[in-house]
Amino acid sequence: MLLEVENISKKYENALTPAVSGISFTLDEGQWLGLIGESGCGKSTLLRILAALEEPDTGLIRLNGKKVLSPAWKLIAGHSDIKLVHQDYQLMPRHTVWENIAYSLRAYKPEYQRKRVGELIERCKLDNLSDKLPAQLSGGQQQRVALARSLAEIPMVLLLDEPFSNLDYTHKNAVRQQIVEMIRENGTTVIWVTHDTAEALAFPDTLALMRDGQWLQTGTPQTLYHQP
Ligand code: ADP
Ligand code: ADP
Numbered sequence: 001m002l003l004e005v006e007n008i009s010k011k012y013e014n015a016l017t018p019a020v021s022g023i024s025f026t027l028d029e030g031q032w033l034g035l036i037g038e039s040g041c042g043k044s045t046l047l048r049i050l051a052a053l054e055e056p057d058t059g060l061i062r063l064n065g066k067k068v069l070s071p072a073w074k075l076i077a078g079h080s081d082i083k084l085v086h087q088d089y090q091l092m093p094r095h096t097v098w099e100n101i102a103y104s105l106r107a108y109k110p111e112y113q114r115k116r117v118g119e120l121i122e123r124c125k126l127d128n129l130s131d132k133l134p135a136q137l138s139g140g141q142q143q144r145v146a147l148a149r150s151l152a153e154i155p156m157v158l159l160l161d162e163p164f165s166n167l168d169y170t171h172k173n174a175v176r177q178q179i180v181e182m183i184r185e186n187g188t189t190v191i192w193v194t195h196d197t198a199e200a201l202a203f204p205d206t207l208a209l210m211r212d213g214q215w216l217q218t219g220t221p222q223t224l225y226h227q228p
Pocket of ligand 2 (some may be wrong): 135136137139140142143166167169170171
């Protein structure tokens with residue numbers, strides 16, 4: 001078991017009900033979980049807690065058997081191995097597309113950086129945009145840069161929050177296919193929040209349906225979508 005999540009709950013201050021309530025699940029290495037449910041049901045909150053960007057009220061997270069998070073919210077080992085791709089792209093405004101992607105590889109040799117960034121630019125269909133600044137790009141292009149950056153160094157667990165929501169029709173299928181392949185090549189475990197039924201049916205091994213902060217149901221995409 002790669003990831004074990006136990007009894008995660010979180011109520012925001014002044015909220016009447018918890019955003020996330022008693023969620024437990026496990027994921028194997030390389031397993032892809034799709035997370036679906038109406039807007040406001042707690043999907044993003046859950047991802048932020050898993051990425052240690054939000055503090056839960058209760059819960060335990062283990063990665064490879066090691067505690068990542070204790071109930072007293074002490075970050076322990078390995079949390080950088082769980083990475084969230086934000087919905088807002090958080091690109092560095094004064095740096096080019098190339099530099100934004102290369103930044104996440106700054107610990108590597110220049111030669112390797114050039115090769116890896118070149119590959120990401122090609123697979124995310126960003127050719128011709130290497131020297132542009134984020135403000136010169138469309139929303140869809142910025143989203144592709146953010147995806148390329150987060151895939152430069154693929155973590156053990158990748159959390160995707162509506163990763164393709166801004167891509168237009170001409171790019172969506174091709175870019176999505178390339179990115180799915182890149183992630184699979186690395187054997188990464190994925191949790192993928194999506195509102196796109198085609199995506200939810202095509203890519204995850206397992207789907208979880210959330211409602212009002214709770215884990216309502218888990219199953220294969222086919223069983224979850226074809227119920228009366
Ligand atoms: P989803 O991603 O499924 O749309 P969210 O996790 O964003 O759901 O939100 C779950 C609930 O928590 C909603 O009621 C939302 O209004 C509330 N919420 C989300 N973020 C915050 C926050 N930072 N402060 C207070 N309430 C929040
Ligand atoms: P994508 O094709 O990445 O999904 P959009 O659908 O947002 O991007 O935009 C379609 C095309 O319109 C882009 O390829 C781009 O050339 C152009 N475009 C849109 N907005 C801008 C902008 N703010 N600056 C420059 N070009 C833009």
